[in-house]
Amino acid sequence: MTALATAPVPGSEAFTSEFAARKPRFSADPSWMAARRQAGIARFEALGLPTRKVEAWKYTDTQSLGRQAYQLADDATLSSAVMDELALAIDAYRLVFVDGLYNAELSDVAGLPDTVRVVPLSHAILHQPEVVGGSLNRLTGIDFTPFVALNSAFTEEGAVIQVGPRTVLDKPVYALFISRAAVDGQPVTMSHPRLLMQLGSRAEASVIEHHIGETGATNFTNLVAEVMLERGAVLNHYKLGEAATGETHIASVQVEQPRDSQYRSVNLNTGGGLVRNDIVCDLNGNNAHARLDGLFFGRDRQHVDTHTLVNHNEALTFSDENYKGILADRARGVFNGRVLVKRDSQKIEAHQNNANLLLSDRAEINTKPELEIYADDVKCSHGTTTGQLDEGAVFALRARGIDEQTARGLLTLAFANEVMTGLGIDAIAERIERSVAGRLPSRFHLDELVDLSVELAGGTVAVARDEDFA
Structure with a gap:
Protein backbone atom coordinates (compact mmCIF):
# COMPACT_ATOMS: atom_id res chain seq x y z
CA MET A 1 0.00 0.00 0.00
CA THR A 2 1.32 3.42 -0.95
CA ALA A 3 1.12 6.24 1.60
CA LEU A 4 -0.98 9.17 0.46
CA ALA A 5 0.76 12.54 0.29
CA THR A 6 -0.66 15.18 2.55
CA ALA A 7 -2.12 18.07 0.58
CA PRO A 8 -0.88 21.51 1.60
CA VAL A 9 -3.30 23.62 3.57
CA PRO A 10 -5.04 26.14 1.27
CA GLY A 11 -3.28 29.50 1.36
CA SER A 12 0.22 28.07 1.79
CA GLU A 13 0.91 27.08 -1.81
CA ALA A 14 2.29 30.43 -3.00
CA PHE A 15 4.82 30.51 -0.16
CA THR A 16 5.88 26.88 -0.48
CA SER A 17 6.38 27.38 -4.21
CA GLU A 18 8.62 30.39 -3.59
CA PHE A 19 10.55 28.39 -0.99
CA ALA A 20 11.18 25.58 -3.48
CA ALA A 21 12.23 28.05 -6.18
CA ARG A 22 14.68 29.78 -3.83
CA LYS A 23 16.47 26.71 -2.48
CA PRO A 24 19.65 27.45 -4.48
CA ARG A 25 19.76 30.85 -2.76
CA PHE A 26 20.01 29.11 0.61
CA SER A 27 22.62 26.57 -0.48
CA ALA A 28 25.41 28.21 1.56
CA ASP A 29 23.49 27.83 4.83
CA PRO A 30 25.19 25.92 7.65
CA SER A 31 23.47 22.61 8.38
CA TRP A 32 21.66 23.89 11.48
CA MET A 33 20.18 26.77 9.48
CA ALA A 34 19.09 24.48 6.66
CA ALA A 35 17.34 22.20 9.16
CA ARG A 36 15.65 25.21 10.74
CA ARG A 37 14.36 26.38 7.36
CA GLN A 38 13.00 22.96 6.49
CA ALA A 39 11.21 22.64 9.83
CA GLY A 40 9.71 26.10 9.39
CA ILE A 41 8.30 25.53 5.91
CA ALA A 42 6.95 22.10 6.89
CA ARG A 43 5.18 23.59 9.90
CA PHE A 44 3.75 26.46 7.89
CA GLU A 45 2.57 24.10 5.18
CA ALA A 46 0.74 22.08 7.84
CA LEU A 47 -0.84 25.15 9.48
CA GLY A 48 -1.49 27.47 6.57
CA LEU A 49 -2.52 31.08 7.05
CA PRO A 50 -4.72 31.60 10.13
CA THR A 51 -8.45 31.99 9.46
CA ARG A 52 -11.10 33.82 11.41
CA LYS A 53 -12.11 30.50 12.95
CA VAL A 54 -8.97 30.81 15.10
CA GLU A 55 -9.91 32.82 18.20
CA ALA A 56 -6.77 34.98 18.14
CA TRP A 57 -7.47 35.96 14.52
CA LYS A 58 -11.27 36.28 14.60
CA TYR A 59 -11.21 39.97 13.61
CA THR A 60 -8.26 39.85 11.20
CA ASP A 61 -8.43 38.15 7.82
CA THR A 62 -5.05 37.12 6.38
CA GLN A 63 -6.33 34.93 3.56
CA SER A 64 -5.59 37.54 0.89
CA LEU A 65 -1.86 36.90 1.48
CA GLY A 66 -2.28 33.44 0.00
CA ARG A 67 -3.69 34.90 -3.21
CA GLN A 68 -0.63 37.04 -3.95
CA ALA A 69 2.59 35.68 -5.48
CA TYR A 70 5.24 37.31 -3.28
CA GLN A 71 8.93 36.98 -4.06
CA LEU A 72 12.10 37.65 -2.10
CA ALA A 73 14.01 40.73 -3.20
CA ASP A 74 17.20 40.22 -5.19
CA ASP A 75 18.95 43.47 -4.30
CA ALA A 76 18.94 46.28 -1.74
CA THR A 77 19.60 49.19 -4.08
CA LEU A 78 18.49 52.56 -2.72
CA SER A 79 19.86 56.06 -3.06
CA SER A 80 21.05 57.95 -0.02
CA ALA A 81 18.68 60.77 -0.97
CA VAL A 82 15.64 58.47 -0.69
CA MET A 83 16.87 57.10 2.62
CA ASP A 84 17.40 60.59 4.00
CA GLU A 85 13.85 61.50 3.00
CA LEU A 86 12.36 58.50 4.79
CA ALA A 87 14.65 58.05 7.79
CA LEU A 88 14.43 59.70 11.17
CA ALA A 89 16.90 62.53 11.67
CA ILE A 90 18.60 61.12 14.77
CA ASP A 91 22.09 60.45 16.03
CA ALA A 92 22.23 56.67 16.25
CA TYR A 93 24.08 53.51 15.27
CA ARG A 94 22.23 52.67 12.06
CA LEU A 95 21.51 49.44 10.20
CA VAL A 96 19.51 49.82 6.97
CA PHE A 97 17.51 47.09 5.27
CA VAL A 98 15.81 47.50 1.89
CA ASP A 99 13.03 45.03 1.11
CA GLY A 100 14.53 42.87 3.85
CA LEU A 101 18.11 42.88 2.54
CA TYR A 102 21.04 44.61 4.26
CA ASN A 103 22.45 47.76 2.66
CA ALA A 104 25.98 48.25 4.00
CA GLU A 105 26.56 51.56 2.20
CA LEU A 106 23.65 53.27 3.96
CA SER A 107 24.42 51.74 7.36
CA ASP A 108 26.74 53.28 9.93
CA VAL A 109 27.72 51.60 13.20
CA ALA A 110 31.12 53.25 13.59
CA GLY A 111 32.21 54.09 17.11
CA LEU A 112 30.51 51.25 18.96
CA PRO A 113 32.06 50.37 22.32
CA ASP A 114 34.13 47.17 22.43
CA THR A 115 31.46 45.59 24.65
CA VAL A 116 28.70 46.10 22.07
CA ARG A 117 28.11 44.21 18.85
CA VAL A 118 25.60 45.35 16.22
CA VAL A 119 25.77 43.30 13.02
CA PRO A 120 23.43 42.12 10.27
CA LEU A 121 22.04 38.65 10.86
CA SER A 122 23.69 37.24 7.73
CA HIS A 123 27.10 38.12 9.19
CA ALA A 124 26.23 36.52 12.53
CA ILE A 125 25.02 33.30 10.91
CA LEU A 126 28.37 32.85 9.19
CA HIS A 127 30.71 34.21 11.86
CA GLN A 128 28.83 33.77 15.17
CA PRO A 129 27.00 30.47 14.85
CA GLU A 130 27.52 29.84 18.57
CA VAL A 131 25.38 32.94 19.28
CA VAL A 132 22.56 32.78 16.76
CA GLY A 133 22.40 29.01 16.43
CA GLY A 134 21.19 28.60 19.98
CA SER A 135 19.16 31.80 20.16
CA LEU A 136 17.01 31.96 17.05
CA ASN A 137 13.63 30.38 17.81
CA ARG A 138 14.60 29.77 21.45
CA LEU A 139 11.81 32.07 22.61
CA THR A 140 9.53 31.96 19.57
CA GLY A 141 9.48 28.35 18.43
CA ILE A 142 7.98 27.56 15.05
CA ASP A 143 4.69 26.69 16.78
CA PHE A 144 4.31 30.25 18.14
CA THR A 145 2.21 31.31 15.12
CA PRO A 146 2.11 30.26 11.45
CA PHE A 147 3.89 33.51 10.65
CA VAL A 148 6.83 32.63 12.91
CA ALA A 149 7.08 29.29 11.10
CA LEU A 150 7.04 31.16 7.78
CA ASN A 151 9.73 33.53 9.03
CA SER A 152 11.85 30.57 10.13
CA ALA A 153 11.72 29.21 6.60
CA PHE A 154 12.70 32.42 4.83
CA THR A 155 14.91 34.25 7.35
CA GLU A 156 17.90 35.83 5.63
CA GLU A 157 18.51 39.14 7.31
CA GLY A 158 17.89 41.24 10.36
CA ALA A 159 19.89 42.66 13.21
CA VAL A 160 21.83 41.05 16.03
CA ILE A 161 22.28 43.49 18.90
CA GLN A 162 24.41 42.41 21.85
CA VAL A 163 25.27 44.70 24.75
CA GLY A 164 27.82 43.47 27.26
CA PRO A 165 27.36 43.46 31.06
CA ARG A 166 27.28 46.86 32.78
CA THR A 167 27.48 48.69 29.46
CA VAL A 168 25.29 51.78 28.99
CA LEU A 169 24.96 52.53 25.29
CA ASP A 170 25.46 56.23 24.60
CA LYS A 171 22.98 56.49 21.72
CA PRO A 172 20.23 54.32 20.22
CA VAL A 173 20.60 51.49 17.76
CA TYR A 174 18.42 52.36 14.76
CA ALA A 175 17.17 49.47 12.61
CA LEU A 176 15.58 51.02 9.52
CA PHE A 177 13.45 48.80 7.25
CA ILE A 178 12.47 50.42 3.94
CA SER A 179 10.00 48.96 1.43
CA ARG A 180 10.34 49.99 -2.19
CA ALA A 181 7.41 50.46 -4.55
CA ALA A 182 7.41 47.99 -7.45
CA VAL A 183 8.11 49.52 -10.87
CA ASP A 184 8.02 48.30 -14.46
CA GLY A 185 6.11 45.12 -13.71
CA GLN A 186 8.43 43.96 -10.96
CA PRO A 187 6.95 41.36 -8.57
CA VAL A 188 5.64 42.31 -5.16
CA THR A 189 8.29 41.48 -2.57
CA MET A 190 8.16 39.88 0.85
CA SER A 191 10.71 39.96 3.63
CA HIS A 192 11.12 37.98 6.85
CA PRO A 193 13.59 39.88 9.04
CA ARG A 194 14.78 38.84 12.49
CA LEU A 195 15.77 40.98 15.42
CA LEU A 196 17.85 39.34 18.12
CA MET A 197 18.48 41.62 21.11
CA GLN A 198 20.60 40.40 24.01
CA LEU A 199 21.56 42.59 26.98
CA GLY A 200 24.00 41.47 29.64
CA SER A 201 23.66 41.98 33.37
CA ARG A 202 22.89 45.63 34.24
CA ALA A 203 23.34 46.76 30.65
CA GLU A 204 21.21 49.59 29.30
CA ALA A 205 20.25 50.34 25.69
CA SER A 206 17.61 51.82 23.41
CA VAL A 207 16.63 50.26 20.09
CA ILE A 208 14.50 52.03 17.47
CA GLU A 209 12.79 49.75 14.96
CA HIS A 210 11.41 51.79 12.05
CA HIS A 211 9.34 50.39 9.19
CA ILE A 212 8.50 52.75 6.34
CA GLY A 213 7.45 52.30 2.72
CA GLU A 214 7.71 54.36 -0.41
CA THR A 215 4.42 55.68 -1.70
CA GLY A 216 2.70 52.92 -3.63
CA ALA A 217 4.57 50.02 -2.01
CA THR A 218 2.45 46.87 -1.62
CA ASN A 219 4.98 44.55 0.03
CA PHE A 220 4.63 42.01 2.82
CA THR A 221 6.87 42.18 5.90
CA ASN A 222 6.84 39.35 8.43
CA LEU A 223 9.15 40.19 11.34
CA VAL A 224 10.15 38.20 14.41
CA ALA A 225 11.97 39.78 17.36
CA GLU A 226 13.46 37.92 20.31
CA VAL A 227 14.60 39.89 23.36
CA MET A 228 16.75 38.24 26.00
CA LEU A 229 17.66 40.28 29.05
CA GLU A 230 19.95 39.27 31.87
CA ARG A 231 19.59 40.31 35.50
CA GLY A 232 19.18 44.06 35.95
CA ALA A 233 19.26 44.87 32.22
CA VAL A 234 17.20 47.80 30.90
CA LEU A 235 15.93 47.98 27.31
CA ASN A 236 13.81 50.69 25.70
CA HIS A 237 12.35 49.25 22.49
CA TYR A 238 10.69 51.78 20.18
CA LYS A 239 8.78 50.66 17.12
CA LEU A 240 7.53 53.15 14.54
CA GLY A 241 5.29 51.75 11.81
CA GLU A 242 4.90 53.95 8.74
CA ALA A 243 4.34 51.32 6.06
CA ALA A 244 2.56 52.40 2.89
CA THR A 245 -1.21 51.93 2.96
CA GLY A 246 -1.01 49.02 0.52
CA GLU A 247 1.41 47.00 2.64
CA THR A 248 0.93 44.12 5.06
CA HIS A 249 3.02 44.07 8.23
CA ILE A 250 3.02 41.14 10.66
CA ALA A 251 5.26 41.15 13.74
CA SER A 252 5.86 38.69 16.57
CA VAL A 253 7.86 39.83 19.61
CA GLN A 254 8.87 37.63 22.55
CA VAL A 255 10.66 39.02 25.63
CA GLU A 256 12.40 37.06 28.38
CA GLN A 257 12.91 38.97 31.63
CA PRO A 258 14.80 37.64 34.64
CA ARG A 259 15.18 39.27 38.03
CA ASP A 260 15.44 43.09 38.24
CA SER A 261 15.21 43.56 34.46
CA GLN A 262 13.19 46.32 32.80
CA TYR A 263 11.65 46.28 29.34
CA ARG A 264 9.75 49.19 27.86
CA SER A 265 7.95 48.80 24.55
CA VAL A 266 6.66 51.90 22.74
CA ASN A 267 4.69 50.67 19.74
CA LEU A 268 3.53 53.51 17.46
CA ASN A 269 1.71 52.71 14.22
CA THR A 270 0.32 55.14 11.65
CA GLY A 271 0.74 53.18 8.42
CA GLY A 272 0.06 49.90 6.66
CA GLY A 273 -3.03 48.41 5.09
CA LEU A 274 -3.08 45.34 7.33
CA VAL A 275 -0.98 45.42 10.50
CA ARG A 276 -0.74 42.80 13.23
CA ASN A 277 1.53 42.98 16.29
CA ASP A 278 1.90 40.13 18.80
CA ILE A 279 3.92 41.02 21.91
CA VAL A 280 4.63 38.49 24.67
CA CYS A 281 6.56 39.29 27.86
CA ASP A 282 7.64 36.55 30.25
CA LEU A 283 8.41 37.95 33.70
CA ASN A 284 10.54 35.19 35.16
CA GLY A 285 12.22 36.79 38.18
CA ASN A 286 11.44 38.95 41.20
CA ASN A 287 11.26 42.68 40.50
CA ALA A 288 11.06 42.26 36.73
CA HIS A 289 9.17 45.18 35.15
CA ALA A 290 7.42 45.36 31.78
CA ARG A 291 5.90 48.57 30.46
CA LEU A 292 3.95 48.41 27.21
CA ASP A 293 2.82 51.70 25.67
CA GLY A 294 1.18 51.96 22.28
CA LEU A 295 -0.65 54.23 19.88
CA PHE A 296 -2.29 53.20 16.63
CA PHE A 297 -3.86 55.61 14.16
CA GLY A 298 -5.90 54.26 11.27
CA ARG A 299 -7.42 56.05 8.27
CA ASP A 300 -9.22 55.06 5.07
CA ARG A 301 -9.62 51.26 5.31
CA GLN A 302 -6.55 50.48 7.39
CA HIS A 303 -6.76 47.51 9.75
CA VAL A 304 -4.50 47.52 12.84
CA ASP A 305 -4.53 44.56 15.24
CA THR A 306 -2.51 44.41 18.47
CA HIS A 307 -2.35 41.38 20.77
CA THR A 308 -0.30 41.51 23.97
CA LEU A 309 0.34 38.90 26.63
CA VAL A 310 2.19 39.46 29.89
CA ASN A 311 3.00 36.30 31.83
CA HIS A 312 3.67 36.93 35.52
CA ASN A 313 5.55 33.70 36.06
CA GLU A 314 7.11 34.69 39.39
CA ALA A 315 6.12 36.61 42.51
CA LEU A 316 6.94 40.31 42.90
CA THR A 317 6.75 41.12 39.19
CA PHE A 318 5.21 44.26 37.72
CA SER A 319 3.58 45.34 34.46
CA ASP A 320 1.89 48.49 33.14
CA GLU A 321 0.16 48.72 29.80
CA ASN A 322 -1.42 51.72 28.12
CA TYR A 323 -2.63 51.54 24.51
CA LYS A 324 -4.56 54.21 22.67
CA GLY A 325 -6.29 53.90 19.33
CA ILE A 326 -7.46 56.64 16.96
CA LEU A 327 -9.58 55.55 14.01
CA ALA A 328 -10.97 57.66 11.17
CA ASP A 329 -12.92 56.96 7.98
CA ARG A 330 -13.58 53.19 7.70
CA ALA A 331 -10.49 52.08 9.61
CA ARG A 332 -10.73 49.13 11.97
CA GLY A 333 -8.74 48.49 15.11
CA VAL A 334 -8.32 45.43 17.30
CA PHE A 335 -6.79 45.36 20.75
CA ASN A 336 -6.51 42.25 22.88
CA GLY A 337 -4.40 42.63 26.01
CA ARG A 338 -4.06 39.64 28.29
CA VAL A 339 -2.36 39.40 31.68
CA LEU A 340 -1.76 35.93 33.09
CA VAL A 341 -0.77 35.58 36.74
CA LYS A 342 0.56 32.09 37.35
CA ARG A 343 -0.19 30.07 40.46
CA ASP A 344 1.80 31.23 43.51
CA SER A 345 2.92 34.42 41.74
CA GLN A 346 1.99 36.49 44.79
CA LYS A 347 2.46 40.22 45.37
CA ILE A 348 2.48 41.07 41.70
CA GLU A 349 1.06 44.28 40.28
CA ALA A 350 -0.43 44.54 36.80
CA HIS A 351 -2.36 47.42 35.24
CA GLN A 352 -3.77 47.62 31.75
CA ASN A 353 -5.77 50.29 29.93
CA ASN A 354 -7.02 50.73 26.38
CA ALA A 355 -8.68 54.00 25.31
CA ASN A 356 -9.99 54.59 21.80
CA LEU A 357 -11.12 57.63 19.86
CA LEU A 358 -13.42 57.20 16.87
CA LEU A 359 -13.34 60.12 14.43
CA SER A 360 -15.98 58.65 12.14
CA ASP A 361 -19.25 56.80 12.65
CA ARG A 362 -17.94 54.20 10.18
CA ALA A 363 -14.75 53.44 12.10
CA GLU A 364 -14.73 50.32 14.29
CA ILE A 365 -12.81 49.06 17.31
CA ASN A 366 -12.87 45.58 18.83
CA THR A 367 -11.21 45.67 22.25
CA LYS A 368 -10.82 42.98 24.88
CA PRO A 369 -8.59 43.48 27.93
CA GLU A 370 -8.22 40.26 29.94
CA LEU A 371 -7.00 39.24 33.37
CA GLU A 372 -6.41 35.59 34.25
CA ILE A 373 -5.29 35.27 37.87
CA TYR A 374 -4.30 32.16 39.83
CA ALA A 375 -2.92 33.91 42.93
CA ASP A 376 -4.73 35.74 45.73
CA ASP A 377 -2.32 38.48 46.89
CA VAL A 378 -2.17 40.70 43.81
CA LYS A 379 -3.04 44.19 42.60
CA CYS A 380 -4.52 44.08 39.12
CA SER A 381 -6.71 46.39 37.05
CA HIS A 382 -7.87 46.62 33.47
CA GLY A 383 -10.28 48.74 31.51
CA THR A 384 -11.26 50.10 28.14
CA THR A 385 -13.05 53.22 26.93
CA THR A 386 -14.28 54.28 23.51
CA GLY A 387 -15.61 57.67 22.52
CA GLN A 388 -15.64 60.59 20.12
CA LEU A 389 -14.28 64.11 20.24
Missing part, protein backbone atom coordinates in the same frame (compact mmCIF):
# COMPACT_ATOMS: atom_id res chain seq x y z
CA ASP A 390 -16.08 66.38 22.68
CA GLU A 391 -17.90 68.91 20.51
CA GLY A 392 -17.86 71.37 23.41
CA ALA A 393 -14.07 71.31 23.36
CA VAL A 394 -14.08 71.83 19.58
CA PHE A 395 -16.37 74.84 20.00
CA ALA A 396 -14.22 76.27 22.78
CA LEU A 397 -11.10 76.12 20.62
CA ARG A 398 -12.92 77.65 17.64
CA ALA A 399 -14.01 80.47 19.90
CA ARG A 400 -10.31 81.22 20.34
CA GLY A 401 -9.97 81.82 16.60
CA ILE A 402 -8.84 78.31 15.60
CA ASP A 403 -10.40 76.81 12.47
CA GLU A 404 -12.38 73.59 12.85
CA GLN A 405 -9.88 71.27 11.16
CA THR A 406 -7.02 72.54 13.29
CA ALA A 407 -9.15 72.37 16.45
CA ARG A 408 -9.98 68.73 15.81
CA GLY A 409 -6.34 67.96 15.04
CA LEU A 410 -5.21 69.62 18.27
CA LEU A 411 -7.71 67.71 20.39
CA THR A 412 -6.87 64.43 18.70
CA LEU A 413 -3.20 65.04 19.41
CA ALA A 414 -4.02 65.85 23.02
CA PHE A 415 -5.74 62.46 23.28
CA ALA A 416 -2.53 60.79 22.08
CA ASN A 417 -0.30 62.83 24.34
CA GLU A 418 -0.45 60.47 27.32
CA VAL A 419 1.40 57.82 25.36
CA MET A 420 3.79 60.39 23.89
CA THR A 421 4.71 61.93 27.25
CA GLY A 422 8.20 60.93 28.24
CA LEU A 423 8.96 59.44 24.82
CA GLY A 424 12.34 61.14 24.85
CA ILE A 425 12.98 61.03 21.08
CA ASP A 426 11.85 64.23 19.39
CA ALA A 427 12.14 62.87 15.85
CA ILE A 428 9.60 60.15 16.59
CA ALA A 429 7.26 62.53 18.39
CA GLU A 430 7.30 64.89 15.40
CA ARG A 431 6.37 62.06 13.00
CA ILE A 432 3.44 61.07 15.19
CA GLU A 433 2.30 64.67 15.61
CA ARG A 434 2.28 65.18 11.83
CA SER A 435 0.42 61.90 11.20
CA VAL A 436 -2.22 62.45 13.86
CA ALA A 437 -2.86 66.18 13.55
CA GLY A 438 -1.35 67.19 10.22
CA ARG A 439 0.95 70.17 9.93
CA LEU A 440 -0.16 72.43 12.75
CA PRO A 441 0.49 76.17 12.75
CA SER A 442 3.92 76.87 14.18
CA ARG A 443 2.47 78.85 17.09
CA PHE A 444 1.14 75.62 18.61
CA HIS A 445 3.35 73.46 20.80
CA LEU A 446 2.40 70.16 22.38
CA ASP A 447 2.71 71.35 25.98
CA GLU A 448 0.59 74.41 25.27
CA LEU A 449 -1.96 72.21 23.51
CA VAL A 450 -2.44 69.93 26.49
CA ASP A 451 -2.83 72.86 28.89
CA LEU A 452 -5.27 74.58 26.55
CA SER A 453 -7.38 71.44 26.05
CA VAL A 454 -7.70 70.82 29.77
CA GLU A 455 -8.41 74.49 30.52
CA LEU A 456 -11.17 74.82 27.93
CA ALA A 457 -12.82 71.43 27.97
CA GLY A 458 -11.63 69.46 30.97
CA GLY A 459 -10.68 66.68 28.57
CA THR A 460 -10.68 65.97 24.86
CA VAL A 461 -13.21 63.18 24.32
CA ALA A 462 -16.75 62.31 25.23
CA VAL A 463 -16.27 58.76 26.49
CA ALA A 464 -18.43 55.67 26.70
CA ARG A 465 -16.99 52.91 28.88
CA ASP A 466 -16.65 49.27 27.98
CA GLU A 467 -19.84 48.22 29.79
CA ASP A 468 -21.76 50.47 27.40
CA PHE A 469 -20.45 48.43 24.47
CA ALA A 470 -21.47 44.99 25.67
